[in-house]
Amino acid sequence: MRIVALNASPRGWLGDTHRMIDPFLRSAQHSGATVRRYVVRELRIEPCNDCGACEVTQQCRIDDDMRRLLGEIAEAETLVLAFPLFFGAAPGPLKTIVDRMRPLLSPESSGASRKRRRTFGPQSVVMVAVSTSWDRGRFEPVCSWFRAVADELSAEVSGMLLRPHATAWSAMSEDDALALSITEALEDAGRELVLDGLVAPESEAIVAAPLIDHDSFVAFLSAVRADVGQCTTEAVR
Numbered sequence: 001m002r003i004v005a006l007n008a009s010p011r012g013w014l015g016d017t018h019r020m021i022d023p024f025l026r027s028a029q030h031s032g033a034t035v036r037r038y039v040v041r042e043l044r045i046e047p048c049n050d051c052g053a054c055e056v057t058q059q060c061r062i063d064d065d066m067r068r069l070l071g072e073i074a075e076a077e078t079l080v081l082a083f084p085l086f087f088g089a090a091p092g093p094l095k096t097i098v099d100r101m102r103p104l105l106s107p108e109s110s111g112a113s114r115k116r117r118r119t120f121g122p123q124s125v126v127m128v129a130v131s132t133s134w135d136r137g138r139f140e141p142v143c144s145w146f147r148a149v150a151d152e153l154s155a156e157v158s159g160m161l162l163r164p165h166a167t168a169w170s171a172m173s174e175d176d177a178l179a180l181s182i183t184e185a186l187e188d189a190g191r192e193l194v195l196d197g198l199v200a201p202e203s204e205a206i207v208a209a210p211l212i213d214h215d216s217f218v219a220f221l222s223a224v225r226a227d228v229g230q231c232t233t234e235a236v237r
């Protein structure tokens with residue numbers, strides 16, 4: 001299985017998004033997948049200008065990093081979109097990349113029927129998302145968006161790995177039993193994707209499980225923010 005994974009966190013290799021995809025992709029690789037990872041921030045990709053050329057030629061006219069990336073995505077069986085929740089949505093640069101995937105749709109997809117048939121590109125897609133919010137329900141809008149993207153690409157959704165209150169997760173020591181259970185579930189998810197073609201709902205549930213009760217999380221967050229405020233005030237003085 002060939003996997004292309006896009007990490008849309010501006011914190012790139014240091015953020016919570018990376019902490020989510022690293023065990024998942026490593027395990028997929030150990031199970032036999034070929035994995036190509038990209039940090040979106042490192043790519044130069046312009047927005048789609050709807051010139052319509054791709055509907056005729058299946059090629060995009062814009063000459064930027066999307067050319068190479070689209071070639072990789074077209075040859076992948078699975079596309080992983082990984083990102084932090086930004087104002088209830090995916091970060092803009094990732095949305096730009098998705099918009100630029102239009103050449104993956106076949107020429108027959110345009111026109112009256114709007115029936116989209118895809119000739120090449122990934123057969124399955126996986127979403128990995130992190131947020132600060134305690135409430136897992138905040139992911140609903142991106143889950144709907146992601147299902148729509150899969151539908152446009154005629155691809156199966158093979159997993160949705162969601163990590164609410166990721167801030168509390170990243171504050172935990174790696175040997176904490178709860179933190180370890182998440183890492184192990186992410187590893188299971190990578191193996192399941194390659195061997196079964198689908199992440200098991202049990203792994204998704206462990207990854208998304210609450211780590212702390214709501215009130216304690218609110219107290220934790222105020223303490224973290226007070227600390228950051230303190231640093232900022234001192235830096236300004």
Ligand SMILES: Cc1cc2nc3c(=O)[nH]c(=O)nc-3n(C[C@H](O)[C@H](O)[C@H](O)COP(=O)(O)O)c2cc1C
Nearest residue numbers: 009011015016017084085086087088131132133166
């Ligand atoms: C511009 C911006 C918007 C954000 N919007 C949300 C949001 O709507 N809901 C939420 O729960 N977290 C929100 N966050 C918090 C991030 O999702 C959270 O810090 C995440 O863990 C960062 O992941 P990363 O370390 O991989 O970048 C936002 C952060 C930024 C910078």
